[in-house]
Every structure is written in structure tokens, then in C-alpha cells.
Amino acid sequence: MSTPSPVTRRHELLTLTLACAGSFVAIMDATIVSVALPDIRATLGFSPSALTWVVNAYTLAFAGFLLLGGRCADVFGLRRMYLAGTALFTVARLAGGFAGSAELLLVARAVQGLGGALLMPVTLSLLTTTFTDPARKAKALGTWSAVGAIGAAAGPVLGGVLMQWAGWRSVFFVTVPIGIAAMLAAPAVIARGDRSAARPRLDFVGATLATAGLVGVVYGVMRSAVAGWDSAEVLGALVGGAVLLVLFLVHQAKWARDPLLSLGVFRLRAVSSGNVVMMLVGLGFFASPILLSLYLQDVHGYTPLQAGLGYLPVGVAMFAGAKFAGAVSVRLGPRRATVLYCLVGAAGFAALAALIGADRSYLVSVLVPGAVFGFGTASAFTPITLAATTGVPAHQNGLAAGLLNTVRQTSSAVGLAVLTTISAGVAASWSAAHQDGPDSPGALSHGYSVAFAVSAACVVVAAIAAATLMPRVPGGSPRAPGRATGSPDGRERPPRTESSGTAPAGRDGGR
The missing domain is CATH 1.20.1250.20 (MFS general substrate transporter like domains)
Structure with missing residues (x-):
């Protein structure tokens, strides 16, 4: 393992901290809210059938937009998408905590899912682009995974403690300080990227097909526990989602100029x-x-x-x-x-x-x-x-x-x-x-x-x-002869640093 300079080590540590903070809040959010559902129902008047959507709204949006979030990180850069995802997630958490109606809470939860989907791929990309030494990369990914495990396990415990002492709204407020601190630190840690590099177009048609297809499949699977696998609602969602995903793959292979995938x-x-x-x-x-x-x-x-x-x-x-x-x-x-x-x-x-x-x-x-x-x-x-x-x-x-x-x-x-x-x-x-x-x-x-x-x-x-x-x-x-170096699809690409985020703070990213 090569020994990095003190400046590089400091930058790697700060990058790892930001990546882990984003992963922690996104993963914990999927588990911490579940213990608050009875009190949320009593306060906001959810029906028993609608109450599960406090969890499902987040899950659906998170799953449906993850692929788009990953592509946005490549197109718009890691720093922009880290800030955008963290801001959406944090503001939506605040809105959920202050929600005065069932409808407002569900909208806030869906926006949280979108913010998490924009943020989560960035947290992984930050590590794979910042840590180039294989041993240090493996150690960083292990820490990132460990923090995610803490988030998943801590959600029910922390949620139960907060419910006992501070009420259900505190479940939404608890991660807001982490989001604010991350947004303040990110501009000094994540590089701005090369704005002069050619930026590919975002495939909006592909994004729509992929998101709608994933939402349909995940919705059908989630509803199967209530309605049954043979219900028209579940079968319609599964078949419709699968058809859209097939169209998405055809679009990526044949029609998209800058494919989403x-x-x-x-x-x-x-x-x-x-x-x-x-x-x-x-x-x-x-x-x-x-x-x-x-x-x-x-x-x-x-x-x-x-x-x-x-x-x-x-x-x-x-x-x-x-x-x-x-x-x-x-x-x-x-x-x-x-x-x-x-x-x-x-x-x-x-x-x-x-x-x-x-x-x-x-x-x-x-x-x-x-x-x-x-x-x-x-x-x-x-x-x-x-x-x-x-x-x-x-x-x-x-x-x-x-x-x-x-x-x-x-x-x-x-x-x-x-x-x-x-x-x-x-x-x-x-x-x-x-x-x-x-x-x-x-x-x-x-x-x-x-x-x-x-x-x-x-x-x-x-x-x-x-x-x-x-x-x-x-x-x-191994690469096939004649295939463009570094390009799995065989297309020549100009070198880009927009999404790398590897420059230590104090060069182009710390200004």
C-alpha cells in the first residue's frame, strides 16, 4: 500500500466522512420511521391502509430514481449532486417533521426519497474516485458499508428512544443537523470539476422509462403482501413496469444519443x-x-x-x-x-x-x-x-x-x-x-x-x-481488439473530470 501525503490523507478522511454521512442518513431513514407509525396515524388521521405509505412513499421514490441519480452524478458532477441531494433530503425531513396533514407528510416523504436517490450514488462514487490505491479503497468501502450497517440497525433503536421522550416529529428532525453540516463542508472537500469539458445530454426519455418501470415493479411487489400476487392491481403494476423496463433497454441500445445506462x-x-x-x-x-x-x-x-x-x-x-x-x-x-x-x-x-x-x-x-x-x-x-x-x-x-x-x-x-x-x-x-x-x-x-x-x-x-x-x-x-480504451461501450470519450471529485481541497474544489 502506498503512503499518501498528509494533505491527501486529510482529503481522503474528509471525503470518507461526507460519503458516510450521506449513506447513514439515507439508510437509517428507511428504518427509523417505522416505529413512529402508530403515533403518526393518531396525530394526522391516517387510515390503516394509507399509513404504510409513510414508508412506501420514500421507498418507491428512492428505488425509482436511483439510476437517474447515478447518471446525474456523471453529467452534473459529484459536488453539485451531493449538495442537491442533501438539500432535498434535509428540507424534506424538516417538512415531514412540521407536517400538519397526512397529504403533506406523504409529499415530504416522496421528496425525501428523491433526495436520497440523488445522494446515495454520489456517496459511493466519491470513494471509488478518491481512493485509487486498491487496499485503501477496500478499507474505505468497508467503512462506508459499516456505517450503513449502523444506520440500518440504529434506526429502530433510536426511533424507539425518541418516540418515548420527544414524540414522533423528533424522528424526522434528528438527522437535520447532519444534513446541514454536510452541506456546509461539501464545497470545501469535493472538487468543482472541469467546467470546460463537454457535458453529455441527460437522457430524459430513458430516465422517464426507467423511473416509471422501476416504480411499477417495486410498487407491485410491495402491494403483493396486502392484495396478493394474483390481484389485478399487483399484476398490472408488475407487467406495466416490466414492459416499461424492456422499452427502456431498447431505447438505450438503439435510440438514445447519450444513454442513461x-x-x-x-x-x-x-x-x-x-x-x-x-x-x-x-x-x-x-x-x-x-x-x-x-x-x-x-x-x-x-x-x-x-x-x-x-x-x-x-x-x-x-x-x-x-x-x-x-x-x-x-x-x-x-x-x-x-x-x-x-x-x-x-x-x-x-x-x-x-x-x-x-x-x-x-x-x-x-x-x-x-x-x-x-x-x-x-x-x-x-x-x-x-x-x-x-x-x-x-x-x-x-x-x-x-x-x-x-x-x-x-x-x-x-x-x-x-x-x-x-x-x-x-x-x-x-x-x-x-x-x-x-x-x-x-x-x-x-x-x-x-x-x-x-x-x-x-x-x-x-x-x-x-x-x-x-x-x-x-x-x-479482456478488452476486445480495437475497442476504445476505458470505454465499456466501445465509444471514444473525451477525458472528463467533472464527476471525479478527487482533487484535494484548496485546488479547484476548495474555492
Whole structure:
């Protein structure tokens, strides 16, 4: 590992801090609000069916605009998009906290999702462009993943504490100071970029097709838990979203002058395989906080705050795994590290599936297997991210980050819907066979057990996919003769620094 100068180290530390701050608030926002839903309903008069949209409005906008957010980072530069995303997110948080009606809160939540979608790809691009040394990049990505794990695990706990002492509005206000501090610091840390460089057009047609298609698919998946997979509403959303996404791909391949998603990036084996593995891991992992919280509340009678505290050791293990993963990923390589970590995570999920039950202790059935799957799966995100962003030209760093985050968010929605459906279906079948109520601890624990077994299977398949699809050497397939250097789609591109953000403060970015 090369030794950077003190100025470079300081710039890297500040950049990492900004990236982690943005990731933390965007990820924690998806979990912290859930504990406040009963009080929000009582204050603003939400109907039971509309209350879920306090969470869904954010999730839909976040998932739908991630790909656009990644491309905007390439077109308009990292500093502009970091400031724009953070500003939208922070203002929307304030508006949500002061909301006096259900309608205003839902609008604020949708705007928050848009802000998060603009911000999240930038946080990853900042790291992949600032940290050029492989070992330092892996360490930075491990820290970024660890902070995200803290955000996911801290949301229910912090939300429960705030609800007890300060009321539901404080749940929206708590991250506002972080947003303000980040906006004040960003201009001095993130480079302005070269304004003289040619700027590609933003593909508005492609952006509309991609966003509408992703929203349709995610909406259909989310509604399936309530309306059922065979309902006209769910099928219409899924089919309509899929058709729009197919049109989007055709538009990118044949008609777009400056594609939103250059399909040539998938020729990079590391990128394509990394996203496949991320989808498989996400299907099994991202539903685990909600499923485990529901299990502790439904089967063991925990309060929401107790359930959040019960998940906290899993979050600590996730943090430790993510911090540990960087060095191991460099030593073993992304492929072998991903396989190793996925197998550890799958073992934890399998143990959880085998050990949970109404008469089992928390220590044996949740804490130990939860720490194992948390450590393994959180560790896997670092080598997967390294692979999925390796070999991508500088002018497409935002695209790679947006694509990976889109895959993560989509797999989260699909995994949650599928696993909760499996859990409910198995619980109903078990109760019918044993002449017990579907809400009995025995039926519910059996349903959650099967759901966690499916999670284990998904992560095992991810390990197999990593072993067979990911390249031995980071960077993907060799370039075909005659293909433009540094351009996955084979087009010559002028060198650009608009989105790199790598210049230390005090050059062109600190003015």
C-alpha cells in the first residue's frame, strides 16, 4: 500500500466522512420511521391502509430514481449532486417533521426519497474516485458499508428512544443537523470539476422509462403482501413496469444519443457478475431486520423498542464484519472473499431457521446465529461493491454506483415481499394442519423459520454465483481488439473530470 501525503490523507478522511454521512442518513431513514407509525396515524388521521405509505412513499421514490441519480452524478458532477441531494433530503425531513396533514407528510416523504436517490450514488462514487490505491479503497468501502450497517440497525433503536421522550416529529428532525453540516463542508472537500469539458445530454426519455418501470415493479411487489400476487392491481403494476423496463433497454441500445445506462458496461464481467451477486444476497438479507423484529414481537411479545434492542447485536456484528472485510477482500480477491462471506452468512441464516421457536431463548435462537449472518452478509458487501465498480471509466462512475444501489433497493423490496408472503403462507398451512390459530406463536415461529431457510438458500446461491461468474482478477473480461480504451461501450470519450471529485481541497474544489 502506498503512503499518501498528509494533505491527501486529510482529503481522503474528509471525503470518507461526507460519503458516510450521506449513506447513514439515507439508510437509517428507511428504518427509523417505522416505529413512529402508530403515533403518526393518531396525530394526522391516517387510515390503516394509507399509513404504510409513510414508508412506501420514500421507498418507491428512492428505488425509482436511483439510476437517474447515478447518471446525474456523471453529467452534473459529484459536488453539485451531493449538495442537491442533501438539500432535498434535509428540507424534506424538516417538512415531514412540521407536517400538519397526512397529504403533506406523504409529499415530504416522496421528496425525501428523491433526495436520497440523488445522494446515495454520489456517496459511493466519491470513494471509488478518491481512493485509487486498491487496499485503501477496500478499507474505505468497508467503512462506508459499516456505517450503513449502523444506520440500518440504529434506526429502530433510536426511533424507539425518541418516540418515548420527544414524540414522533423528533424522528424526522434528528438527522437535520447532519444534513446541514454536510452541506456546509461539501464545497470545501469535493472538487468543482472541469467546467470546460463537454457535458453529455441527460437522457430524459430513458430516465422517464426507467423511473416509471422501476416504480411499477417495486410498487407491485410491495402491494403483493396486502392484495396478493394474483390481484389485478399487483399484476398490472408488475407487467406495466416490466414492459416499461424492456422499452427502456431498447431505447438505450438503439435510440438514445447519450444513454442513461450504457449497456456496454455489462461487458465488464466484474460489473455484471457483481450486480447479479448483489441481487441474490439482497433477496436473502435485506428483509432480515423486519422479519427478526416481527418474530421477536409476534412470538415473544417484545415491544418495538425491545425488538430494536434485540436486533442491535446483529448490527454490531454487521459493523465489525464490514470493517474487517476490506483487508480480507484485498488479500483474497473479491471473488474468493465474496464466496467465503456468503457461506458464513448462509450458515447464520440456516442456524437461525433451525433454532427459533416459541420456547427458545433469545441468546441461543437469535443472538448467536444473528451475529453470524450479520457478520457474514455485511462483510460480503465490500468485495461485491469492489467488483461491481472495478474497471468502470471515470465518466461512468456514477452510473455504476446508481446501478448497484438500484439492484440493492430492488432486491430489498422483492425479498421482503416474497419472504413475508412465504412466512404468512407457511404459518397458515401449519395452523390448519395442527388446528391452531394462524397467529399462534407455534404457527408464526414455523413461518419465520421457513422464511429464514429461504434466506439461507438465497445467500448460498449467491456464493455459487460468485464462484462461477466473478472474474479471478478484478476488472472483468479482456478488452476486445480495437475497442476504445476505458470505454465499456466501445465509444471514444473525451477525458472528463467533472464527476471525479478527487482533487484535494484548496485546488479547484476548495474555492
